[in-house]
Amino acid sequence: xxxxxxxxxxxxxxxxxxxxxxxxxxxxxxxxxxxxxxxxxxxxxxxxxxxxxxxxxxxxxxxxxxxxxxxxxxxxxxxxxxxxxxxxxxxxxxxxxxxxxxxxxxxxxxxxxxxxxxxxxxxxxxxxxxxxxxxxxxxxxxxxxxxxxxxxxxxxxxxxxxxxxxxxxxxxxxxxxxxxxxxxxxxxxxxxxxxxxxxxxxxxxxxxxxx
Amino acid sequence: xxxxxxxxxxxxxxxxxxxxxxxxxxxxxxxxxxxxxxxxxxxxxxxxxxxxxxxxxxxxxxxxxxxxxxxxxxxxxxxxxxxxxxxxxxxxxxxxxxxxxxxxxxxxxxxxxxxxxxxxxxxxxxxxxxxxxxxxxxxxxxxxxxxxxxxxxxxxxxxxxxxxxxxxxxxxxxxxxxxxxxxxxxxxxxxxxxxxxxxxxxxxxxxxxxx
Numbered sequence: 313x314x315x316x317x318x319x320x321x322x323x324x325x326x327x328x329x330x331x332x333x334x335x336x337x338x339x340x341x342x343x344x345x346x347x348x349x350x351x352x353x354x355x356x357x358x359x360x361x362x363x364x365x366x367x368x369x370x371x372x373x374x375x376x377x378x379x380x381x382x383x384x385x386x387x388x389x390x391x392x393x394x395x396x397x398x399x400x401x402x403x404x405x406x407x408x409x410x411x412x413x414x415x416x417x418x419x420x421x422x423x424x425x426x427x428x429x430x431x432x433x434x435x436x437x438x439x440x441x442x443x444x445x446x447x448x449x450x451x452x453x454x455x456x457x458x459x460x461x462x463x464x465x466x467x468x469x470x471x472x473x474x475x476x477x478x479x480x481x482x483x484x485x486x487x488x489x490x491x492x493x494x495x496x497x498x499x500x501x502x503x504x505x506x507x508x509x510x511x512x513x514x515x516x517x518x519x520x521x522x523x
Numbered sequence: 524x525x526x527x528x529x530x531x532x533x534x535x536x537x538x539x540x541x542x543x544x545x546x547x548x549x550x551x552x553x554x555x556x557x558x559x560x561x562x563x564x565x566x567x568x569x570x571x572x573x574x575x576x577x578x579x580x581x582x583x584x585x586x587x588x589x590x591x592x593x594x595x596x597x598x599x600x601x602x603x604x605x606x607x608x609x610x611x612x613x614x615x616x617x618x619x620x621x622x623x624x625x626x627x628x629x630x631x632x633x634x635x636x637x638x639x640x641x642x643x644x645x646x647x648x649x650x651x652x653x654x655x656x657x658x659x660x661x662x663x664x665x666x667x668x669x670x671x672x673x674x675x676x677x678x679x680x681x682x683x684x685x686x687x688x689x690x691x692x693x694x695x696x697x698x699x700x701x702x703x704x705x706x707x708x709x710x711x712x713x714x715x716x717x718x719x720x721x722x723x724x725x726x727x728x729x730x731x732x733x734x
Contacts, residue, residue, distance in 0.1 A: 333581060336577040336578075336581060337581075339574070339577070340574040340577060340578055343574065345556040345573055362556055362576075363550070363551040363554065363573070365573075366547040366550070366576050366577055366580060367547075367551055369577060369580040369581060370544060370580060396701060399640060399644050400644070402637055402640045403637065403644050404641075406635070407637060408556065408619060408636070425619070425635075425636035425639075426613055426618060426619065426636045427617075428636075428640045428644075429610060429636050429639045429640060429643065432643035432644060432646075433610050433611070433614050433639075433643060435643075435710060436610075436646075438710050438711070442711055443710070446711045446714055446715045446718070447714070447715075447718050450718040450722065451718065451722060489710065490607065491607075499646060499649050499654070499700065500649070500654060501657075503654055503657055503658070503717075504658075504660065506714075507657070507658050507662065507717075507721050508661050510718050510721050510722065511721065511725055514722055514725045514726070518729050
């Protein structure tokens, strides 16, 4: 995924000649705490946050050029950069928004922290059930009951807490991938459990074939 | 994970009697675009964003009570709620922060979108290599070379593009879980590929055992 696929296009440009008052109204209107300042060619020349605006209003600054940061202080991503780059910038610097530039240094969008949250949290929302369905699909000829029975055994062995196939099924029917990795202690452990289940199912199938 | 484990404690309270000017300075100082307004018992009574502040400064409002939203309009989470609840609120409403309350309705922290990004993105940063190591660990007696060779075969079969075990290994050594699920088309597909690899490895082991 590229930065341009994740960015929000619903933002406002400010101009260095805009008044602080005008800018404050525009930012309230679109509800954006941060805004790029651009030249007539829409190229990034500066950056304004609501903090620059409140300070400017308090101190009677007139123009955006009086309150903006230089574009040299602004972290940006290129539209074709991996979306991941914007995610890392946001996580490491606690940014609210990261501007997205094209080859001509024009601002074409903004990656917002809330959009990243939405994107990343989708992964966590995937149902554990759908991962099991995929496992069943890959391990051809395996029944759902066999999967649940093997899972209950692996879970009992791992946690030391006895659980039946039916109880296991009831658990995963309500669980998301995010809950499962939190409950098992991380992606690797969750994954290890599933591999064990797959291995047990294959071993049983081989055992049956021998008979 | 609970909301209180994810929340930021470095925030400012505002009081309804604070002046808009004082509040603006405090918010600039801690660099927070949103602030809870509390009573003397630190219970949530309202909410202020930088938009309320800029409007207030422009229009000459004096007190925070003149510009704040009512606490009835503020989405909150309880400290013992699953962190997930704050994540969903943030994703669905494009919030920057969600206040965290205790049983007494006191504000004890704020869950920020950027903190959620940091938390969620950690999962994406897990190395594919570590998942393979886990797989090797679970499938006792399997060598790394066998895993890579099986993976290359599964990948060639799935994508129709021939890849050697060495090329496959070079790919995963630089890949993260996030890149892998984007490259394969989603968690389920990535997972299906790994199950196929595990299955092939087990089948080969069974084949060897028979000889």
